[in-house]
Amino acid sequence: MASETTSSPDGRPPLPVRKGRAGRYLPDTVTQSVKILVVGPFGVGKTTLTASVSEIEPLRTEERMTEASVGVDDLRGLESKTETTVAMDFGRITLNPALVLYLFGAPGQRRFWDLWQGLVVGAVGLLVLVDTRRLEDCFDVLDQWEAHRLPFIVAVNRFPGSEDFDDDEIREALDIPFSTPVVQCDATDPLQSGEALRTLAAHALACREEEALK
Amino acid sequence: MTAGEPGRPQVPGYVHTTGRTETETEIGWSLETLLRVTSSALPLNGPLSSRSHRRLFSDCAGLTSVVEAAAHMRQPVSVVRVLAEELVASGHLAVPTPHHPTRAHDSAPSRELLQEVLDGLRNHEFA
Ligand SMILES: Nc1nc2c(ncn2[C@@H]2O[C@H](COP(=O)(O)OP(=O)(O)OP(=O)(O)O)[C@@H](O)[C@H]2O)c(=O)[nH]1
Ligand SMILES: [Mg+2]
Numbered sequence: 001m002a003s004e005t006t007s008s009p010d011g012r013p014p015l016p017v018r019k020g021r022a023g024r025y026l027p028d029t030v031t032q033s034v035k036i037l038v039v040g041p042f043g044v045g046k047t048t049l050t051a052s053v054s055e056i057e058p059l060r061t062e063e064r065m066t067e068a069s070v071g072v073d074d075l076r077g078l079e080s081k082t083e084t085t086v087a088m089d090f091g092r093i094t095l096n097p098a099l100v101l102y103l104f105g106a107p108g109q110r111r112f113w114d115l116w117q118g119l120v121v122g123a124v125g126l127l128v129l130v131d132t133r134r135l136e137d138c139f140d141v142l143d144q145w146e147a148h149r150l151p152f153i154v155a156v157n158r159f160p161g162s163e164d165f166d167d168d169e170i171r172e173a174l175d176i177p178f179s180t181p182v183v184q185c186d187a188t189d190p191l192q193s194g195e196a197l198r199t200l201a202a203h204a205l206a207c208r209e210e211e212a213l214k
Numbered sequence: 215m216t217a218g219e220p221g222r223p224q225v226p227g228y229v230h231t232t233g234r235t236e237t238e239t240e241i242g243w244s245l246e247t248l249l250r251v252t253s254s255a256l257p258l259n260g261p262l263s264s265r266s267h268r269r270l271f272s273d274c275a276g277l278t279s280v281v282e283a284a285a286h287m288r289q290p291v292s293v294v295r296v297l298a299e300e301l302v303a304s305g306h307l308a309v310p311t312p313h314h315p316t317r318a319h320d321s322a323p324s325r326e327l328l329q330e331v332l333d334g335l336r337n338h339e340f341a
Contacts, residue, residue, distance in 0.1 A: 024286075025276025026248070031310040033246040033279060034323060034331055053340055059285035061245075063292060090245075090281060095334025098313055102246045102279065116291060118244040122321045124331055194340030201332040208325050 022055035022094065029097040036200060037120070038105045039145060040129030041137035045157040045187035046105035047089045049129065052190045053197065054091025054103065062087045063115040086112045103197075108137075110144040125151035125204040127196060129187065132162050135173055142174060151204040153181040155196045241302070241309050242321070245281040245291055248310050249274050249298055255306045262304055270297045274307055 038046045051058045065084045089105040101124075106113060113119055126145055130138045145152065156162075156170060165173075167182040181199050185192045241247065251274050258267055266289070273283045284294040301307040314327040323331070 023276075025278055028250075028277055030248065030277055032312045032314055032327070033248050034327065035244075035246050059282060061281055061285050061291055062288075063290045090285075092282075093335075093338060095331060095338060099330055099334055100246075100248075100279075101331065101334070102281070104245070116245060117295075118242075121244060122242070122316065122323065124323055124328065190340040194335065194338065198332065198335045201328065201335050204323075205325065205328040205332055208322070208328055212325065 022092075024056075026094065026100055027097055030094065030100050031098050033100045033102060034124055035102040035104060035122070036124050036127060036197065037150075038103055038127045038129060039108065039141055040157075041108045041131070041134070041141055044108075044129045044131050044137075046129055049127070049155075049157070049185075049187035049193045049196075050089055050091040050103045050105045052188055052193045053093060055093055056091060058089045058091045058105075060087050060089050061116075065112070065115060086115055088116065108141050110140075113144075120148050120150065123150055125153070125200050125207075127200050128152050128154050129157050130154055130170070130174070131157055131159060132165055132170070133159065135170075138174065142176065151200070151207040153183065153196070153200045153203050155183050155185040155187075157187045158184060242316055243280070243295055243299070245279070247280045247295075247298075248277060249280060249283065249302075249307050250277045250310075251275060252305060252308045258301075258306060262300060262306070266293070266297055267301060270294060271301060271306060277310070 038049055040046055047058065062085050065086055066081050067084065086107060088107060091103045093101045093103070095101050104119065106119065128138065128142065128145070154170060154174065154176065156165075168178070170182050171178055171180060181203050183196050183199050185196045187193055251271060255271075258271055266287075269287055270283055273286055280295055280298055281291055283298075284291045287294060298307060302309060314324050314330070317324070
């Protein structure tokens with residue numbers, strides 16, 4: 001497994017690995033698709049994590065957001081609107097001949113989620129990426145997503161210069177249940193990012209089983 | 215894995231629909247909804263022969279998803295989804311029948327599906 005990695009012994013950063021090992025189309029045997037949402041504040045590494053585990057070069061989907069602006073033009077019956085384009089990156093992993101997983105790097109701000117109808121519906125769960133140098137940026141993201149009641153885990157993206165915090169310190173700071181898994185993860189590393197996805201899937205399954213007992 | 219599972223057809227089935235109304239209730243449309251052309255598809259004509267319809271039709275030559283087709287077409291998912299619904303209703307495109315059907319009143323993935331996701335991730339070689 002490790003034979004594919006390109007990290008060098010002298011501590012230099014790993015070389016990027018060219019994507020495109022998977023074809024554009026899915027195998028004909030695939031009958032089911034599932035999704036995981038990678039969420040977190042601006043610049044926390046959502047696109048980086050998606051790219052490191054995706055079997056295709058990450059793709060980008062854009063929606064247009066039209067916001068009405070109040071102005072004198074309205075009095076004359078003219079349209080006065082501003083158009084913004086909101087982008088979301090995504091990747092995919094074919095998990096077995098019948099099942100494909102999509103990863104969506106969803107924007108942090110709530111007002112953007114509704115642009116993609118059904119983005120949250122049916123998701124396995126959320127991978128909440130946090131940067132300990134600016135943990136407070138995640139509070140809002142957590143507030144918004146917790147309302148959806150999806151299983152989530154926290155992945156601490158380690159940037160150079162970040163201080164070490166243990167998992168309980170992170171849970172306490174974020175005010176999340178002690179049963180919530182917290183993982184340390186370098187988003188640029190496919191192995192660590194893949195491990196974070198496994199942790200989320202195991203947690204989602206555990207939550208589902210717990211629910212069934214109620 | 216599932217390949218040797220008894221009772222699973224080797225060639226997947228597709229959600230068959232007769233009309234638009236039925237289509238909308240049967241297919242839980244989402245970004246990741248799978249799509250491909252049907253083997254029996256007739257040429258596109260009439261209102262279904264717009265540039266966008268033709269582009270989506272050709273982008274679905276193999277199995278793909280709404281969001282992937284949208285990304286390649288450089289069109290918003292919301293636009294492509296409407297085109298896809300029309301082409302599914304007309305029988306030009308089809309959506310595979312999921313092997314873990316979603317249940318009414320509960321959009322969350324079933325225990326079995328989550329187990330399959332976990333197994334898939336455990337077996338997947340990252341890096
Ligand atoms: N050293 C290091 N740099 C990282 C890591 N993850 C992300 N970066 C860098 O941080 C910057 C932002 O990463 P992105 O992946 O673009 O973040 P994002 O969450 O997608 O950002 P937005 O989509 O703009 O909100 C990029 O320059 C990345 O190269 C990491 O784990 N380690
Ligand atoms: Mg990004």
